[in-house]
Amino acid sequence: MLPQEIIRRKRDGMRLSAPEIAAFVGGVTSGVVSDGQIGAFAMAVFFNGMNRDEAVALTLAMRDSGDVLDWSDLPGPVTDKHSTGGVGDNVSLMLAPIVAACGAYVPMISGRGLGHTGGTLDKMDAIPGYVSQPDVALFRKAVLETGCAIIGQTADLAPADRRLYAIRDVTGTVESVPLITASILSKKLAAGLRSLVLDVKVGNGAFMEKSRDATALANSLVEIASGAGLKASALITGMNEPLASAAGNAVEVRNAIDFLTGRSRDHRLEDVTLALAAEMLQAAGLASSNQDGMRRASETLASGRAAATFGRMVAALGGPADIIERPEKYLAVADTEVPVRATTNGFVTGIATRDIGLAVVGLGGGRARPEDKVDPAVGITRLLPIGAEVWVGDPLALVHARSRSDAEAAAAAVLSAYAVGASKPAADRSVIRRILPRG
Structure with missing residues (x-):
């Protein structure tokens, strides 16, 4: 079946068979399926989902697109x-x-x-x-x-x-x-x-x-x-x-x-x-x-x-x-460090965590496009946790950047991501729930 037909079927909410999924994944591996078709397939799945059998078939087809390692010779569990x-x-x-x-x-x-x-x-x-x-x-x-x-x-x-x-x-x-x-x-x-x-x-x-x-x-x-x-x-x-x-x-x-x-x-x-x-x-x-x-x-x-x-x-x-x-002998260090300073007294009551991650991407520590290179040196350290007490001028974090302008942009994003209030919030649980197979 043509890749576009498989995309169309999933776009229209139909269930794909294991052979259809295997054929599409085979085309992804061989290059027969284009980047645009992969993106269209991903969007169709995004909106229409997959049932258990489809997801298992997709997983196994992707596994089988290359080698599968065998560790049976090891003396311990893998x-x-x-x-x-x-x-x-x-x-x-x-x-x-x-x-x-x-x-x-x-x-x-x-x-x-x-x-x-x-x-x-x-x-x-x-x-x-x-x-x-x-x-x-x-x-x-x-x-x-x-x-x-x-x-x-x-x-x-x-x-x-x-x-x-x-x-x-x-x-x-x-x-x-x-x-x-x-x-x-x-x-x-x-x-x-x-x-x-x-x-x-x-x-x-x-x-x-x-x-x-x-x-x-x-x-x-x-x-x-x-x-x-x-x-x-x-x-x-x-x-x-x-x-x-x-x-x-x-x-x-x-x-x-x-x-x-x-x-x-x-x-x-x-x-x-x-x-x-x-x-x-x-x-x-x-x-x-x-x-x-x-x-x-x-x-x-x-x-x-x-x-x-x-x-x-x-x-x-x-x-x-x-x-x-x-x-310290081996890990890259950025040229510029800029502290992010609190503008009010109180306790850290919340952090817009996604914005912290995007600030790192903006510094060059992540990718906007698949082909982008990542700068290993940039980032943010000394990030205060929720519940930390701060006073005006105290550092909330430290930005590591390649230039002053990059550092200041990231520092502004980090400052905006931090919420400071008068009362210390209750601590969230780090481990919330355990999930085991049904049955």
Whole structure:
């Protein structure tokens, strides 16, 4: 069937068969389907959705567009996590080495930034020499030697998703539940996982701002994963403020290293990271309960084993062997720093988190177009959390930019994103809900 006929059927709300979906995805992979047709298909799905069978078929077709890894020779369980994206969400950088240091293997295939959210792959690219898109041989070698590897999609793994992912970013179709589900799960299935934990963000800095939408996405991910033969569960976590106190690429890597070494740890970031680690360890059979998983993860972090694992992973993939000990030697630094100062006394009562992410994009730390290059040095640090007390002139954040004009524009956006009131607000829960397969 012609691609335009498949687009028309979905545009008109018809159910697509597995062969139709496989044919369209095959055309995406081969190049027979144009960028315009991919965008039209994504928009049709955005408005008309997909049922469970269609979403499973799309996920499997995208998985099968390239190689599927086999880790059956490993002496331990293979597991992973995926976040739906947020601002200051560098959890993967700590989580993979924590879980690997507990005895699991974590072949983490990550993506680049989408819209206002940062991408794990862009963060890893901020480390000089790090090969974020290795061939399969190097990927396997790194996982075998260190227990984890954070990489992007290679030419051999889910290539259909790589193309669709880039086009969704610039066609207003990022928020489609079936497309998000298939994108995430196709990469994870191609990675040969035995279990997966989803971190579904909800709030004004997430793609899903409303609880019902985040719950629908979490249920979709867990159910479609189950339909595709992958054991999965999900945690719904809050994104009404940046998760880390840093947003950007090099600045989030530095934040992650400080977290791993114990130099400093943002409270909400620690809550989410350890909750996901406990979930992964339980799913992988390395913890008898969630409480046991939390204990194991906390001990591994405190002992320094997780930090050492991160350092070995970076070195195995071409980065500096002493990144943990000397991050300032390797991570890019922007030329200009401008503090964002409070204009009133009180407490931080809210943050327009999406606007913080867009400010980073405006600095050059994200993409307006798929072909845009990302500046690893720019970003925002020292972001105060909701509930922090401030006085006039106190810094709410620190902007890192390439020019004074860029810094001042971002600082104005950050100041506008912060709400300060007279009363200290109640703290939101970092981990809101757990989603398991039905039945």
